[in-house]
Amino acid sequence: MKLELRGVSKRFGRQQIFENLSASLEFQHALVLVGPSGGGKSTLLRLLAGLIPPDSGTIHLDGSPLPNDEAALRAYRTHLGIVFQAYNLFPHLSALENILLPLTAVLGLSRSIATERAMSVLDRFGLADHAHKRPHALSGGQLQRVAIARAVAIQPKLLLLDEPTSALDPEMTAEVLDLLAELRDEGRPLILVTHEMGFARHTADMVAFVSGGKLLEARAPESFFSSPSHPEARQFLERVLRY
Ligand SMILES: Nc1ncnc2c1ncn2[C@@H]1O[C@H](COP(=O)(O)OP(=O)(O)O)[C@@H](O)[C@H]1O
Ligand SMILES: [Mg+2]
Numbered sequence: 001m002k003l004e005l006r007g008v009s010k011r012f013g014r015q016q017i018f019e020n021l022s023a024s025l026e027f028q029h030a031l032v033l034v035g036p037s038g039g040g041k042s043t044l045l046r047l048l049a050g051l052i053p054p055d056s057g058t059i060h061l062d063g064s065p066l067p068n069d070e071a072a073l074r075a076y077r078t079h080l081g082i083v084f085q086a087y088n089l090f091p092h093l094s095a096l097e098n099i100l101l102p103l104t105a106v107l108g109l110s111r112s113i114a115t116e117r118a119m120s121v122l123d124r125f126g127l128a129d130h131a132h133k134r135p136h137a138l139s140g141g142q143l144q145r146v147a148i149a150r151a152v153a154i155q156p157k158l159l160l161l162d163e164p165t166s167a168l169d170p171e172m173t174a175e176v177l178d179l180l181a182e183l184r185d186e187g188r189p190l191i192l193v194t195h196e197m198g199f200a201r202h203t204a205d206m207v208a209f210v211s212g213g214k215l216l217e218a219r220a221p222e223s224f225f226s227s228p229s230h231p232e233a234r235q236f237l238e239r240v241l242r243y
Pocket of ligand 1: 012013015017035036037038039040041042043044
């Protein structure tokens with residue numbers, strides 16, 4: 001998969017987040033974005049998801065530009081699986097109903113076909129016994145797996161995940177990371193923001209370092225983690241790998 005940013009600028013109020021950012025990133029299955037907090041990773045992911053528009057410039061995925069009118073953007077988003085920290089499950093719906101909703105309301109599948117698909121994904125993710133529980137009755141790891149199941153059930157062309165493990169304890173983190181590694185092995189392309197450097201190292205085929213609204217380095221994980229070339233990337237890794 002090829003992701004190109006061509007002169008992308010984005011500001012929030014008076015704060016310029018990206019200024020004329022250009023980059024071309026090729027990856028096979030998993031692109032991982034790392035970098036210090038506030039560097040622009042989530043904003044970049046939201047731009048890629050078509051959730052916010054760039055002020056100028058274009059983003060191309062496999063050569064096609066992201067659309068810029070609302071109707072085409074809505075169609076574009078139906079091919080994406082999005083798991084963001086803020087994307088919570090509906091509290092009044094069961095795990096199964098949360099997964100059914102986009103399948104019936106957005107993709108227009110019949111209730112019976114959607115149910116079959118949702119149950120098979122829940123089953124695969126080891127969640128079949130929890131299908132009828134509401135979010136309050138699920139653990140953090142289970143919730144996040146339901147959120148990922150919901151994203152995968154739509155059979156997206158691309159999965160976008162923003163720190164899907166940041167609110168989880170180590171055991172639940174491992175659960176979710178195992179699941180992501182499996183999806184990657186299946187060949188489902190994903191772009192992930194994470195602070196889990198070990199996971200990034202083993203799962204990414206491309207790591208991009210984003211800091212201060214710039215994409216300072218993008219390399220294969222082995223060379224990025226063993227010998228980062230940008231001084232900021234070096235400092236960042238020293239800091240996060242110290243403990
Ligand atoms: N909706 C928003 N309104 C105003 N400022 C924002 C908004 N979203 C992000 N920012 C700012 O943009 C910068 C980059 O944020 P973000 O993309 O969330 O970074 P990261 O995900 O790397 O921590 C931060 O300074 C943040 O405060
Ligand atoms: Mg973020």
